[in-house]
Amino acid sequence: MTDINPPVIAVIGLGFVGLAAALGFTEKGYNVYAFDIDVMKRNGLKQGKIPFYEPDMEEALSAHLNRGFNLCESMEEAISQADLIFICVGTPYQEGGGLDMSSLISAIHGISRLKNRDHFKGIIVKSTIPPGTIRGILKPLLESVGFEVGCDVGLAYNPEFLREGNAWEDFLKPDRIIIGEVDSRTAGLMEQVYRRFESPCVRVSPETAEYLKYASNALLATLISFANEQAMIAESIGDIDITQMFHLLHMDKRWSGFPARMSHYVYPGCGFGGYCLPKDTLGLKHTASMYGHNAKMLEAVMQVNQDIADFTAEQIIRLLNHRDEQIGILGLSFKPGSDDVRNSPAARIIDLLLDEGCTNLTAYDPVAMFPFRNHYDFPIRMMNSLHEITVSSDICVIVTAWPEFQSLAYNTSGIKIVDARFMLESNKTIPKEELQWEEGSTK
Numbered sequence: 001m002t003d004i005n006p007p008v009i010a011v012i013g014l015g016f017v018g019l020a021a022a023l024g025f026t027e028k029g030y031n032v033y034a035f036d037i038d039v040m041k042r043n044g045l046k047q048g049k050i051p052f053y054e055p056d057m058e059e060a061l062s063a064h065l066n067r068g069f070n071l072c073e074s075m076e077e078a079i080s081q082a083d084l085i086f087i088c089v090g091t092p093y094q095e096g097g098g099l100d101m102s103s104l105i106s107a108i109h110g111i112s113r114l115k116n117r118d119h120f121k122g123i124i125v126k127s128t129i130p131p132g133t134i135r136g137i138l139k140p141l142l143e144s145v146g147f148e149v150g151c152d153v154g155l156a157y158n159p160e161f162l163r164e165g166n167a168w169e170d171f172l173k174p175d176r177i178i179i180g181e182v183d184s185r186t187a188g189l190m191e192q193v194y195r196r197f198e199s200p201c202v203r204v205s206p207e208t209a210e211y212l213k214y215a216s217n218a219l220l221a222t223l224i225s226f227a228n229e230q231a232m233i234a235e236s237i238g239d240i241d242i243t244q245m246f247h248l249l250h251m252d253k254r255w256s257g258f259p260a261r262m263s264h265y266v267y268p269g270c271g272f273g274g275y276c277l278p279k280d281t282l283g284l285k286h287t288a289s290m291y292g293h294n295a296k297m298l299e300a301v302m303q304v305n306q307d308i309a310d311f312t313a314e315q316i317i318r319l320l321n322h323r324d325e326q327i328g329i330l331g332l333s334f335k336p337g338s339d340d341v342r343n344s345p346a347a348r349i350i351d352l353l354l355d356e357g358c359t360n361l362t363a364y365d366p367v368a369m370f371p372f373r374n375h376y377d378f379p380i381r382m383m384n385s386l387h388e389i390t391v392s393s394d395i396c397v398i399v400t401a402w403p404e405f406q407s408l409a410y411n412t413s414g415i416k417i418v419d420a421r422f423m424l425e426s427n428k429t430i431p432k433e434e435l436q437w438e439e440g441s442t443k
């Protein structure tokens with residue numbers, strides 16, 4: 001807490017997120033001006049009452065009210081002295097029409113009408129918004145009323161990941177702080193503010209930050225629906241203790257991160273393959289149907305596995321000048337560390353490229369070229385080394401995440417690379433030796 005001029009903070013919208021943020025910033029020693037449009041809510045807060053149940057929050061309010069946490073009667077009062085304005089208004093889903101952003105737009109309008117233009121203010125959206133909103137809607141909105149973003153006003157997106165029921169603790173100790181940066185001045189001020197939180201703070205594009213918030217919730221929703229679909233299938237089959245089954249499922253080493261981590265399965269690639277995942281997913285879907293249950297998620301899981309192969313083949317085709325160019329397939333086994341080629345994504349992608357009329361396909365795999373030849377009858381040439389395939393190809397596609405392909409991160413030969421395993425960028429965060437434990441590695 002050694003900043004000479006700590007930024008003054010305004011928080012607009014005092015629901016779960018806004019109140020946790022306003023009190024949390026005060027707890028960290030900042031001077032906070034807070035405003036909510038709802039007069040009843042403001043009156044309750046003035047009397048020390050929070051309008052929802054949230055552990056530790058009422059105590060925080062009573063500790064900070066008028067001692068760093070300043071409740072304001074107008075937007076103007078809240079933002080007049082602020083360096084950073086955090087907008088935390090609701091963005092509810094409207095049936096058939098995406099998110100209702102009218103409160104957000106009206107808050108931005110309010111800020112832009114009242115702003116003293118000599119004092120730079122960074123506007124930070126904490127509300128959840130669809131990817132593209134910050135740069136596609138809010139930045140033009142500010143510009144349409146005469147602001148130059150980055151010059152007299154700043155803009156950023158800062159997704160909030162707190163859980164209701166744990167809002168206070170989650171706000172004070174976030175897993176990570178994400179700054180969706182538009183202008184560096186606002187992002188720099190945010191870094192200064194969040195230095196007191198001792199959590200990793202990462203600057204990314206606003207679109208990445210917006211998408212991260214959506215993906216984070218969509219993943220949780222998917223896992224819950226997966227579990228619920230399993231419970232419905234088990235009920236149809238009968239004689240299955242679903243509670244016990246799930247407790248035992250959680251004893252898989254992957255949940256505790258050794259030797260493989262669950263995070264390696266929640267990572268994109270060009271599809272799962274091998275002997276077990278495709279066969280057992282299809283098998284369970286079939287069993288469910290025999291008991292009268294249509295396992296929609298399992299069906300979608302298989303469909304997406306085909307879609308991702310189509311998507312990868314389209315990416316390759318788009319980069320070709322003509323169908324006779326040489327395409328090098330890097331990796332034939334379904335996962336690194338194995339020579340198993342059964343249901344390998346490489347086979348699906350090669351099949352699609354041949355269907356598209358590609359005539360010059362080559363492949364290299366450190367251990368799976370012979371098994372691939374035996375298993376499939378594709379007209380492709382095998383190459384002896386990574387060097388040989390990369391120097392002779394017009395375009396190379398990483399289909400299996402073999403660690404040796406990581407050297408292509410330093411691709412100096414200028415060949416086009418489709419990194420369908422997202423491994424060349426990921427070396428910043430995933431240690432090379434762990435790449436062998438990636439999606440589809442269960443047997």
Ligand SMILES: NC(=O)c1ccc[n+]([C@@H]2O[C@H](COP(=O)([O-])OP(=O)(O)OC[C@H]3O[C@@H](n4cnc5c(N)ncnc54)[C@H](O)[C@@H]3O)[C@@H](O)[C@H]2O)c1
Nearest residue numbers: 013014015016017036037038089090091103127128160164
């Ligand atoms: N609730 C959560 O657990 C959670 C977690 C992370 C992110 N989010 C996101 O954060 C946002 C806020 O969520 P919440 O649960 O706090 O919402 P909420 O509905 O509880 O609170 C929103 C507050 O904003 C106020 N408001 C609306 N328009 C205003 C305006 N123009 N000026 C001032 N105040 C205004 C409302 O009166 C309300 O008190 C949403 O986009 C939500 O998706 C919520």
